[in-house]
Amino acid sequence: MSHKYYEFFCPVKVIAGKAALEHIPYELTGLAAKRPMIVTDKGVRAAGLLDPVIAACEESGLEIVSIYDDVPPDSSTSVVRDIAGIYRQEKCDAIIAVGGGSAIDTGKAVNILVSEGGDDIARYSGAGILKHPLKPFFVVPTTAGTGSEVTAVAVITDEKKGVKLPFTSSFLLPNAAIIDPRMTLTLPPHITAATAMDAMTHATEAFTCMAKNPLSDAYATAAIKKISQSLLNVMDNPKDTEGRLELAQASTMAGIAFSNSMVGLVHSLGHATGAICHLPHGLCMSLYLPYVLEYNLESIREPLGELLLYLEGPEVYSATPASRRAEATISAIRKLRDQLYKRCQLPRTLKETGKVLENQLDHIAEMALDDGSIMFNPKEVTLEDARAVLRRAWA
């Protein structure tokens, strides 16, 4: 592997743990920001998750100048334009995105407009368009899964053209990600499970796909260890603050791993299934993960076998012969899925979702072949291969 080369980049300040939210005023002041705007969605507000953020700022004499709480699940160019308008009108000077993937992506896109100017976010779509740092931008994730707080990507729907616009630039990365266990404490069981399995998939694919590298490997394995040690505890005891924090950190670590080494076929199939059958992303990840690992098995036997240590611990790892570890890793993931099914009926097959028709599989396969992440899958996937994986995942 003398030709191996890699890049690794993550300039996001991670502020994590007990009373992390209370660090926001200090961090904003450090960037000379005095008039922050919060970008969030109705669900977050209804769950009361804004209260501790606002209280933390007000107690330090920092006023939240404006709150936009109407980000839809699939954010659009007009939403971004509207929020940018409010930001300018209220003379804000920083953005705090509070929420899951959509609120965070919206915050990134709004930051482009308010920093670069104009009303047409589509102009900045693509890679490497931005050449300057943007306004101060903080992210407070309220799910433990997407890892968007440490990725340099945003996706916004152009509703007029009916296409999804991608934005990629390292300037989209927030200045800080604030990981506070209070923000994920009230996540319902099935979302906790699905988002944790999204993080698990990020870490597993980062560790087994083509762009793996020593730095992202370290983040990936640490994330897998945290998830396998904490997920079932949290499922059984949702108010387990320690466990919640472990999952939230694991999600950020898995995000750092995959944003530097990419994901593979699980995500290609998941993106296609999400678009066609409207299934949540984390659910698709959990569903496809073992089937894709089986498909990739002979190309990833060695790294996959290493993951057994982080999934099952040193005793199981050392008791398993090296030649059987890759299979044992897949079994461990299946076992975890069975446990999650028992606790919250997180589907393990397409049939169990009740939302996929068998005659949709071909369409899913075709769409998956056009997904960017398929490029980094360790095995070259043909249409027939994709169909075969889907048939195995059917029931």
Place this chain on the structure above:
Amino acid sequence: MLLKRIQPMVFQARRLYVDIMFQVMGRALQAVSEVDETVQNEARALPQGLLFEMMVMPEGPRLIVEHIGDGYFHYHGDSAPRPVDLSIQFKHIAHAFLVLSFQEKTSEAFANDRMLVDGDVSYAVRMTRVLNRLETFILPKLIAERAVKEYPASLHLPEKLISAARIYLKVATNFVETARP
């Protein structure tokens, strides 16, 4: 002293090689699209008139092909009749050389941040598969295995390509041999 005199020659040779390989690939893309069903099926999903470019930053060698419809490619040489729709850009000529001398797979070069995509990623994914397929045609199996993720088990060389392929692979093997440290 010696290094100073040899370096420019190495640079020049590398540039020349990349230039030649782009021409070889451009012609081969067109030829393969005329005979190979797999390539046609991949290409058919691209819009008609799509201009695809592969180039070396900042102003280095480039190849431009157009999808003229129904899975057929037309090679335009190194100049485009209008702005290109999809561009795969190597960050440096050294990286283009690694890929074009089949020391690094196209997909690996993406994974290793050697090149960038400007344009629709789903088209780039298709073109990468077309390039992989192409590499299996114009190279002997041994080298192709290194250049693509997987060598297709059921690859029948179309008669029309075999003679042309020999010429290409002669160029390629020579270069690989001399290029390896």
